[in-house]
Amino acid sequence: MIATKRLAVTEPVWAxxxxxxxxxxxxxxxxxxxxxxxxxxxxxxxLKSIADEGDFVELPP
Known part of the structure; x- marks a missing residue:
């Protein structure tokens, strides 16, 4: 059985x-x-914020 919950939204959001x-x-x-x-x-x-920081350490193969 799936539990149901109700969410209150305004009319504009519902529309x-x-x-x-x-x-x-x-x-x-x-x-x-x-x-x-x-x-x-x-x-x-x-991920973009991590890449932009650019503080990476090269790992050995």
Missing amino acids: ELSDLKRPGETFSQLLAEMIEREKKARLVVH
């Missing part, structure tokens, strides 16, 4: 989410996809 949802897609599926995209975006930003 924006509805516009993003594909036919047949649930809000849960949409939000899961958005979460994955955000995690990847944050990882890219983090």
Whole structure:
């Protein structure tokens, strides 16, 4: 059994989410996809900040 939780959102947010949802897609599926995209975006930003610092030590082969 899947546990369900309710999220309170404003009407404008609900409307924006509805516009993003594909036919047949649930809000849960949409939000899961958005979460994955955000995690990847944050990882890219983090890796870029590490690369920009440029303080690396060469490891022997």
